[in-house]
Amino acid sequence: xxxxxxxxxxxxxxxxxxxxxxxxxxxxxxxxxxxxxxxxxxxxxxxxxxxxxxxxxxxxxxxxxxxxxxxxxxxxxxxxxxxxxxxxxxxxxxxxxxxxxxxxxxxxxxxxxxxxxxxxxxxxxxxxxxxxxxxxxxxxxxxxxxxxxxxxxxxxxxxxxxxxxxxxxxxxxxxxxxxxxxxxxxxxxxxxxxxxxxxxxxxxxxxxxxxxxxxxxxxxxxxxxxxxxxxxxxxxxxxxxxxxxxxxxxxxxxxxxxxxxxxxxxxxxxxxxxxxxxxxxxxxxxxxxxxxxxxxxxxxxxxxxxxxxxxxxxxxxxxxxxxxxxxxxxxxxxxx
Amino acid sequence: xxxxxxxxxxxxxxxxxxxxxxxxxxxxxxxxxxxxxxxxxxxxxxxxxxxxxxxxxxxxxxxxxxxxxxxxxxxxxxxxxxxxxxxxxxxxxxxxxxxxxxxxxxxxxxxxxxxxxxxxxxxxxxxxxxxxxxxxxxxxxxxxxxxxxxxxxxxxxxxxxxxxxxxxxxxxxxxxxxxxxxxxxxxxxxxxxxxxxxxxxxxxxxxxxxxxxxxxxxxxxxxxxxxxxxxxxxxxxxxxxxxxxxxxxxxxxxxxxxxxxxxxxxxxxxxxxxxxxxxxxxxxxxxxxxxxxxxxxxxxxxxxxxxxxxxxxxxxxxxxxxxxxxxxxxxxxxxx
Numbered sequence: 001x002x003x004x005x006x007x008x009x010x011x012x013x014x015x016x017x018x019x020x021x022x023x024x025x026x027x028x029x030x031x032x033x034x035x036x037x038x039x040x041x042x043x044x045x046x047x048x049x050x051x052x053x054x055x056x057x058x059x060x061x062x063x064x065x066x067x068x069x070x071x072x073x074x075x076x077x078x079x080x081x082x083x084x085x086x087x088x089x090x091x092x093x094x095x096x097x098x099x100x101x102x103x104x105x106x107x108x109x110x111x112x113x114x115x116x117x118x119x120x121x122x123x124x125x126x127x128x129x130x131x132x133x134x135x136x137x138x139x140x141x142x143x144x145x146x147x148x149x150x151x152x153x154x155x156x157x158x159x160x161x162x163x164x165x166x167x168x169x170x171x172x173x174x175x176x177x178x179x180x181x182x183x184x185x186x187x188x189x190x191x192x193x194x195x196x197x198x199x200x201x202x203x204x205x206x207x208x209x210x211x212x213x214x215x216x217x218x219x220x221x222x223x224x225x226x227x228x229x230x231x232x233x234x235x236x237x238x239x240x241x242x243x244x245x246x247x248x249x250x251x252x253x254x255x256x257x258x259x260x261x262x263x264x265x266x267x268x269x270x271x272x273x274x275x276x277x278x279x280x281x282x283x284x285x286x287x288x289x290x291x292x293x294x295x296x297x298x299x300x301x302x303x304x305x306x307x308x309x310x311x312x313x314x315x316x317x318x319x320x321x322x323x324x325x326x327x328x329x330x331x332x333x334x335x336x
Numbered sequence: 337x338x339x340x341x342x343x344x345x346x347x348x349x350x351x352x353x354x355x356x357x358x359x360x361x362x363x364x365x366x367x368x369x370x371x372x373x374x375x376x377x378x379x380x381x382x383x384x385x386x387x388x389x390x391x392x393x394x395x396x397x398x399x400x401x402x403x404x405x406x407x408x409x410x411x412x413x414x415x416x417x418x419x420x421x422x423x424x425x426x427x428x429x430x431x432x433x434x435x436x437x438x439x440x441x442x443x444x445x446x447x448x449x450x451x452x453x454x455x456x457x458x459x460x461x462x463x464x465x466x467x468x469x470x471x472x473x474x475x476x477x478x479x480x481x482x483x484x485x486x487x488x489x490x491x492x493x494x495x496x497x498x499x500x501x502x503x504x505x506x507x508x509x510x511x512x513x514x515x516x517x518x519x520x521x522x523x524x525x526x527x528x529x530x531x532x533x534x535x536x537x538x539x540x541x542x543x544x545x546x547x548x549x550x551x552x553x554x555x556x557x558x559x560x561x562x563x564x565x566x567x568x569x570x571x572x573x574x575x576x577x578x579x580x581x582x583x584x585x586x587x588x589x590x591x592x593x594x595x596x597x598x599x600x601x602x603x604x605x606x607x608x609x610x611x612x613x614x615x616x617x618x619x620x621x622x623x624x625x626x627x628x629x630x631x632x633x634x635x636x637x638x639x640x641x642x643x644x645x646x647x648x649x650x651x652x653x654x655x656x657x658x659x660x661x662x663x664x665x666x667x668x669x670x671x672x
Contacts (some may be wrong), residue, residue: 002548004568007531007643009609011570011616016608020570024609026618027633061607070672140538161554171412195343201608212338230342234347235355268604268641271397272352272537273345275359280347282362297667299635305643307343329672333643336665336672 005198005307006199016201017058018078018151023176024065027331032068036092038085040068050177051075051097052104052168054077054161055090057082057112058200059335060221062332063090063157064107069330073106076327077120081201082222082303090120094129102130102174107119108153109137132178136160138190138312141218141227142250155264155301156188158333159314159324166323180323187320190312191245193226193238198267207303217241220247221266221303237274239280242311247288251315255289258316260324265299266308274298277309285313294319300332342496342535344643352537353394355417360401363667366402371426374406374421375505377411385642386513387411387433388504389439390400390497391426392449394419396557398565398668400443405666408501409442413456418558418639421449421472426456430465438466440502442488442517445473466493468514474526474648477554478583488556491600491637494669495650495660516659523656526648527563527581529574530555534603534640543639551587553577557602559638571609572593575616578647583624588649594652596660601635602644610634613645621649629657636668640645 018038025034035041045051055077055302056064077085077093087327094103103124104152105117111234114135121131122132136146138156164181171177194216199208209224215233218226218235229239233257247253257300265280285292301310316324346352354374360408361370380385391413392400395457399410413421413429421429430439438459441453450471457467473484474492507513512556523564530552532540546552551569554562571604599610599617610633621628627651637646652660663672 005548007548007551007568007570009531009574009605009645010612011572016612019615020608020611023613023615023618023633024612027611027631029628059608061611066607149594194672195345198606207467210343212343215343234345235345236347238345242436249624267606269345270534270603270638270640271402272395272640275356275397276346276352277359277364278362279359282359292365295365297359302606304606304608305641306643308344327672332671334670336669 005204010201012275014200020228021078022059023329025077034134035096036089038078038089039075039093039096040066041093045074045099047099048101048170049099050104050168050171050174051099052103052106052164053077053093053097054106055085057084058106060302060306066332067330071169071326071328072176073161074168076299079127082112084116087116087119087123087184090117094120094124103248104174104181105131105133106161106178107136108157109135109151110319132174134178134181135183136185138188140189140245141191144218147251147291151283152308154192154221155188155262156190159260159301159312160184160188162328163320163323164332165328166326184320188312188314189246189249189251190265190310191242192220192308192310193217193242194266194306194308197223198306207306211307227247235276237279237282242279243284246294246311246313252290253290253299253315255257256291258291258293258321260294260314260316261285261292262312264301264310267299267304267306269307269309271297272284281311291296341540344537346537355532356394356397357414360667370402372425373433374403374414374425374569375411375429375432377432378404381410382505383435384437386437386440386507387435387436388430388442388500389413389433390442391421392443393420395640396469396638400608402668403497403666405664406662407505407662408666409497410504417663420446420452423452423455423459426453427459430456430460431463434465439512440510440517440622441467441469442497444493445471445474445487458621466510468510468519470514470521471597472521474524476525476581477527478556481586490526490557491598491646492526492530492648495596495598495648496520496524498658498664498669501664502662520656524648524650525582525585525587526646527554527578528644528646529553529578530642530644532643533559534642543642555608557637569603571612571616575613576620579617579620589624589626594627594657595670596630596650596652597628598632599649600637600646603635603638603640603642605643605645607633612643617647641645644655
């Protein structure tokens with residue numbers, strides 16, 4: 001059997017998380033440092049400020065850890081491939097980002113992450129560090145409105161982390177940081193589709209199976225079940241199907257509302273396709289009277305070379321817009 | 337036969353270039369506009385300044401046209417998929433970016449581009465617009481040193497366009513802009529490898545063939561012949577093979593020299609792999625005494641969902657470093 005059917009350019013297939021982590025630290029050119037086993041923390045943090053810690057499994061780069069940066073998160077706790085960071089890694093990162101004003105945990109809603117960050121918070125409490133938690137659950141296709149707490153965190157985490165990071169750069173209390181991060185989450189909705197699986201680095205095997213003639217509508221970034229399998233279709237047909245799922249949710253999107261619109265590739269879907277989808281989606285947003293304050297077209301929330309796209313909408317009120325307009329710089333997302 | 341074996345999310349397979357172009361203009365949120373048939377030009381250009389026009393075939397997004405931006409190129413002439421922009425499109429873009437001080441054409445060395453931009457320059461001359469040309473030829477693996485003029489332009493175009501754009505934002509004459517763009521090109525070298533083809537949007541067929549157990553060392557972004565087919569190998573083995581090709585070229589890289597190091601995915605190669613390659617490459621750069629002023633890890637020069645990576649090195653002297661450190665913002669590359 002071919003030991004590397006996906007032709008991945010890696011070293012030891014079982015050490016990808018550690019290897020990519022070392023590369024990530026180098027990608028920061030001295031602006032961030034390695035902490036403990038597998039955490040990355042920015043140097044030159046604002047003193048006497050509440051801290052923002054993000055994290056999650058590896059293999060989805062540039063998220064989560066590539067969203068550490070200037071005007072972005074203070075640090076990240078990094079798990080193994082597709083696995084939550086263990087509590088001791090959460091703790092080491094917590095200790096490193098804390099500047100006496102407590103730490104906000106901000107991460108996607110996956111069972112392993114919730115468990116490990118919660119234990120990390122308990123360990124931190126024993127060390128006298130106050131922790132609050134905001135869980136990202138922007139994926140409208142992963143559970144109905146009345147089970148919102150079961151929804152996963154997907155690509156909306158990029159605008160959410162950006163907004164929370166801008167808050168962390170300006171506010172003085174952990175309560176205020178938690179309030180703004182929660183608001184950013186509450187103002188964000190995403191829906192994704194998948195056309196092809198990625199591969200598991202340790203085995204080279206596909207992350208899931210999907211027939212050649214269908215699209216997984218609402219499918220999660222690891223191949224979690226979505227709302228439906230639909231026939232393969234054009235961008236013009238797909239864009240309204242995706243947006244209607246967001247429009248049908250409980251976030252009020254009224255004429256005159258300003259939004260950030262993020263078109264994300266899940267890995268190998270090419271930017272050509274993202275741009276064609278944007279061409280189809282934008283008139284639908286404008287037809288509802290929405291004003292697009294900023295468009296992002298990029299591949300930031302991925303699962304290896306999985307093919308597929310997601311749309312995320314973040315509604316900006318005056319408070320969030322001010323946070324949005326602050327510049328930021330990270331491996332995963334940079335804006336002037 | 338499956339009409340869309342690559343499962344591309346597009347509309348009419350023969351109209352991808354026009355469709356993505358419309359999406360690209362929308363991605364600029366009003367900062368750039370459509371000009372003529374298929375050109376994009378920034379609004380609010382600096383008056384009485386020499387202009388920088390880039391361009392090339394579509395299908396490689398975010399290059400070339402996604403490098404138009406603030407502190408980036410003034411405009412771009414866009415071809416069909418994998419095809420040079422025709423002379424009338426070059427002319428329409430030239431007229432739109434010109435502010436009375438002439439226009440610098442900066443594009444990759446491909447026969448069709450050279451021919452069409454040259455004809456465009458003749459047409460522009462008839463309109464009284466002065467044009468200079470700098471051709472990007474950073475791909476060391478595409479021809480030996482004594483045939484440097486035959487070398488293709490590949491991922492090095494990102495730092496080259498960034499530097500030339502910073503020059504365009506500051507200098508007053510076309511001669512000075514051309515000198516700095518040429519210098520940026522002369523200070524840049526790239527080498528790429530491929531592991532899997534992308535697909536041709538019009539047909540869904542692979543862009544080239546490559547056996548499952550080999551890597552195309554030095555292969556071009558459309559599958560052009562490189563220096564060798566080598567057995568599939570690890571990141572640790574591949575990084576020195578790639579860097580040695582650059583080190584063996586004629587750009588002096590001496591202890592203490594400062595560089596920009598750009599690790600680029602050709603499409604579907606995941607950032608995990610880029611980071612693992614960075615982990616392996618950076619110590620080799622440092623072992624030569626090179627100082628990495630900035631690392632870029634991203635997917636900017638692509639060919640649909642082709643898999644593979646490239647390394648680009650740009651050597652910064654004091655003049656180029658000053659240009660490098662200026663902020664820029666575009667769909668393809670943004671820095672604070």
